Amino acid sequence: MLDEKRNEFEEEKESETAIDETIERYKSQQPFVRETVVNNRKEKKGHPWLIWTLVTALLCGTCSYATAKYVSKQIIEKANEKQVVIYQNTNVDSVVPTVTPSSDLSGVVEGVKNTVVEVYTESVRTSAFYGEYVTSGAGSGVIISEDGYIITNNHVIDGARSIRVALHDGSDYSAVLIGKDAELDLAIIKIDEKGLQPAVFGDSTKLKVGETCIAIGNPLGTLGGTVTSGLISALSRDVTIEGNRMTLLQTDTTINPGNSGGGLFNTSGQLIGIVNAKYSSDSIEGIGFAIPINTVTEVLNDLISNGRITGKAIIGIKCTSIENERYQNYYGLTSNGVYINEVTMNNAMKGGLKAGDLIIQMDSYKITSYDDLKAALNKYKAGDTVVITVLRGNESIDCRVTLAERTAE
Numbered sequence: 001m002l003d004e005k006r007n008e009f010e011e012e013k014e015s016e017t018a019i020d021e022t023i024e025r026y027k028s029q030q031p032f033v034r035e036t037v038v039n040n041r042k043e044k045k046g047h048p049w050l051i052w053t054l055v056t057a058l059l060c061g062t063c064s065y066a067t068a069k070y071v072s073k074q075i076i077e078k079a080n081e082k083q084v085v086i087y088q089n090t091n092v093d094s095v096v097p098t099v100t101p102s103s104d105l106s107g108v109v110e111g112v113k114n115t116v117v118e119v120y121t122e123s124v125r126t127s128a129f130y131g132e133y134v135t136s137g138a139g140s141g142v143i144i145s146e147d148g149y150i151i152t153n154n155h156v157i158d159g160a161r162s163i164r165v166a167l168h169d170g171s172d173y174s175a176v177l178i179g180k181d182a183e184l185d186l187a188i189i190k191i192d193e194k195g196l197q198p199a200v201f202g203d204s205t206k207l208k209v210g211e212t213c214i215a216i217g218n219p220l221g222t223l224g225g226t227v228t229s230g231l232i233s234a235l236s237r238d239v240t241i242e243g244n245r246m247t248l249l250q251t252d253t254t255i256n257p258g259n260s261g262g263g264l265f266n267t268s269g270q271l272i273g274i275v276n277a278k279y280s281s282d283s284i285e286g287i288g289f290a291i292p293i294n295t296v297t298e299v300l301n302d303l304i305s306n307g308r309i310t311g312k313a314i315i316g317i318k319c320t321s322i323e324n325e326r327y328q329n330y331y332g333l334t335s336n337g338v339y340i341n342e343v344t345m346n347n348a349m350k351g352g353l354k355a356g357d358l359i360i361q362m363d364s365y366k367i368t369s370y371d372d373l374k375a376a377l378n379k380y381k382a383g384d385t386v387v388i389t390v391l392r393g394n395e396s397i398d399c400r401v402t403l404a405e406r407t408a409e
Contacts, residue, residue: 105214109227111269114168115199116216116262117141118224119152119175119189121160138221140262141165141189142271143198148173148191149304151296152261153276154180157187165191168225179303183244183378185276186296188303199263202270204249204292207232215253215275215288217262228254230286238375239289241277245375248289249273255288264290311381313403315388316345317353321370333358335391336368351401357390377403 121137139156143149150165157163163175173191180187211232218224230253237250251264255278264273273290299309320339322328331339338359343349359367363386365376380386382405387398 105212105227105229105267108214108265108267108269109216112199112263112265112271113216113225113227114197115143115271116168116225117143117150118166118218118221119150119156119261120164120166120221121157122162123159124161138218138258139260140217140224140258140275142261142263142274143196144300145198146194146196148193148196149178150175150189150191151274151300152187152189153274154182154185154187155276156261157189158182163189165189166224167196179307181299181303181309183246183374184295184299184309185241185244185246185291186274186299186303188300199265199271200269201293201297202266202268202272204235204272204294207235207249207266207272209233209235212267213251213253213272214265214267215251215255215259215262215290216265217256217259217275219256219258221258223258230254233287237289239277240371243371245371246289246291247295248276249292251288251290252286253288254286310405311383312406313377313380313382313384314345314406315353315377315401316343316348316404318342318344319359319370319373322358323369333391335360337391338367338370338373340390345404347402347404351388352397352399353388353390353401354392357392357397359388359390360396361389362386382406 117140119139119141121139123135123137124132125135126132137156137160139152141150141152141156144151157177157180160177163177165173165175167173171193173193175189175191178188178190209232212229213232214227214229216225216227219226230251232249233252234250237248239246239248249264249272253264255275259275260277262275263271264275266272272293274293274296275288275290277289279287302309318341320327320331320341322331322333322336322339324336328334328336333339335358340353340355340357340359342355343353359373361367362373362376365372365379367373367376380403382403385400385402388401389396389398391397
């Protein structure tokens with residue numbers, strides 16, 4: 001009877017995991033289409049008496065143009081002397097040209113368009129009715145080194161058996177997966193090519209709400225190189241996506257299926273974020289999100305060198321999230337928190353944790369759910385020692401636990 005009741009509770013528990021507000025990530029399955037536009041020109045002949053007038057005007061204009069070009073060249077050369085590529089995976093001395101901010105964003109786009117790529121994937125799925133079948137997906141990516149390293153979203157390439165990359169000029173390459181992290185939704189892929197134009201990284205901590213930004217990506221999986229613009233709407237939004245709590249930039253820049261993994265740039269042509277999600281609803285518009293570039297730079301070398309982010313902290317327990325009175329009643333508790341079903345690692349045992357404890361705090365972080373616990377753990381590295389406060393019966397107990405390293409996602 002108790003087993004039947006517990007099974008019934010677990011089934012109801014699973015049904016409650018549906019998310020009320022959907023945050024969509026996109027993998028478009030539409031074919032890749034390219035269009036070519038040809039401009040036709042018509043010539044008109046003028047009257048002979050206008051020739052000398054036109055020649056004189058042309059000579060004057062040429063002199064003025066040459067002078068302006070020389071001055072502009074000197075200014076650009078001096079500006080380039082001070083430019084620094086914040087991240088570049090090789091020692092090649094190449095830089096992305098800096099573009100002077102202006103109301104006309106065409107110059108910015110011209111300077112960074114070659115840094116954004118289209119990403120196409122094929123994955124094998126299994127169905128009880130169809131057996132194994134192949135599905136295709138599409139997203140975007142940003143070049144981060146001249147020798148072919150590209151950053152994109154983990155959800156763009158997750159489960160892919162093959163990855164293909166198309167550059168802005170139409171060149172097509174096979175890509176290999178170098179590293180990924182599901183919680184940060186980041187992945188590094190690589191193509192076998194040299195002399196590519198990498199993006200210049202900005203500083204997302206210096207962004208201001210209301211600042212203009214530009215998104216470049218591959219919406220619908222068929223419109224590679226599409227540019228949209230908007231504003232930075234918020235700087236540090238805590239957003240939960242598929243159980244992962246992330247701190248993201250918010251923008252009203254138009255984001256569509258296939259933009260995932262693409263670049264968010266400022267008006268100086270610097271990469272400030274990697275587009276990864278948007279709110280999707282019939283009544284919601286203009287709420288998109290991007291991973292701040294400073295978050296990306298913290299883990300890039302680790303992803304490239306180790307294929308994953310090393311040093312991620314875990315407590316060493318099996319647990320259940322206690323988020324409402326119904327869960328409290330089932331486990332005989334009076335507070336929300338994280339219930340320890342089993343202590344699985346020696347570090348947690350040595351720290352004093354026991355099965356049946358309810359975690360309610362970690363150092364200064366209040367814990368009312370498993371999402372809170374994961375968010376708190378992300379602030380630490382393996383080897384750090386934390387004070388975990390638990391309720392054991394009616395008693396509050398502080399346990400000093402040295403965190404272990406998580407070796408798999």
